């Protein structure tokens with residue numbers, strides 16, 4: 001059953017807990033502290049955590065692609081602490097990320113997922129991500145990656161910017 005996760009922007013105080021979630025989720029492939037610290041600076045309001053009470057249960061990081069403002073974004077990473085999976089934490093993060101990207105006028109979000117990561121593939125399929133291509137040997141362990149994307153229902157103008165009112169945040 002889905003629980004009431006509160007989604008908010010990451011803070012420096014969250015990094016220890018995020019590293020725990022990361023190690024439990026990705027093992028040898030886990031990102032390190034320096035990379036997360038860099039993302040807190042670079043990704044600002046698109047590096048999010050989901051809390052239940054005061055416990056951080058999950059994180060996600062998205063970034064708007066440089067050089068094409070307002071057009072495309074990438075989901076860099078997402079993970080839920082094992083004890084909190086299948087309770088709607090990733091959905092709460094994805095819903096918030098998609099809302100934030102639409103507000104910024106982003107027209108498409110893309111990501112890469114390991115071909116063997118079936119639960120993540122099921123999750124992204126539920127959100128309507130579609131397969132763009134398979135990238136042989138993308139991961140360090142030699143596994144292939146699947147490049148997925150989802151259109152956010154915003155028309156892109158000739159200059160590459162969305163049509164309609166400007167983003168307000």
Ligand SMILES: CC(C)(COP(=O)(O)OP(=O)(O)OC[C@H]1O[C@@H](n2cnc3c(N)ncnc32)[C@H](O)[C@@H]1OP(=O)(O)O)[C@@H](O)C(=O)NCCC(=O)NCCS
Nearest residue numbers: 025078079080085086087088089090091119120122123126
């Ligand atoms: C993939 C992951 C982020 C999903 O997080 P979650 O909080 O468990 O997902 P949710 O509870 O929001 O699930 C939403 C939907 O995704 C799909 N889904 C999620 N986990 C699934 C699983 N284990 N098996 C099948 N479908 C699954 C289901 O459609 C689910 O809806 P339902 O519960 O109503 O059937 C989580 O399993 C995780 O952190 N995995 C390890 C890290 C990882 O692989 N990250 C993605 C890297 S690309």
